[in-house]
């Protein structure tokens with residue numbers, strides 16, 4: 001029996017972070033949470049490439065270009081989609097999730113889905129360093145595990 005271990009060793013990893021600026025009150029906190037968590041693994045500023053996009057819908061395209069660049073071992077995609085009065089929320093959430101999943105499944109590196117999809121600002125804030133934790137930090141943990149796991153396959 002072979003058990004592939006998703007360890008959390010991160011020596012020499014290069015990480016890309018793609019961040020939506022829409023609702024930047026929230027996404028800035030997600031970004032900081034991801035960076036602080038990566039630093040716990042010894043991944044410092046010089047090993048992190050940050051790309052800012054307008055909104056969540058722009059995340060997949062830049063994530064794909066970064067993935068294809070060969071400059072990173074994995075990507076964290078961060079955003080905050082907060083429901084408004086119309087059905088626009090549904091389309092933004094669905095297409096962003098689908099787009100990022102395609103980049104992860106079809107591209108050369110893993111892409112972590114760090115896009116909050118909430119009904120209001122309070123829910124988003126709570127998941128960006130509040131009582132709900134920090135989704136950016138969670139994505140950092142998961143990315144290290146994914147990179148390590150894929151190196152064993």
Ligand SMILES: Nc1c(NC[C@H](O)[C@H](O)[C@H](O)CO)[nH]c(=O)[nH]c1=O
Pocket residue numbers: 020022023054055056057058079080081082083092
């Ligand atoms: N309403 C939110 C958006 N909307 C903008 C789209 O993401 C996109 O930038 C626009 O449709 C142009 O293509 N984006 C968020 O990240 N969060 C929102 O709550």
Ligand SMILES: CC(=O)[C@@H](O)COP(=O)(O)O
Pocket residue numbers: 081082083084085086087088089090092
């Ligand atoms: C998630 C959105 O696109 C949303 O903020 C847009 O708000 P509205 O539906 O009121 O136009």
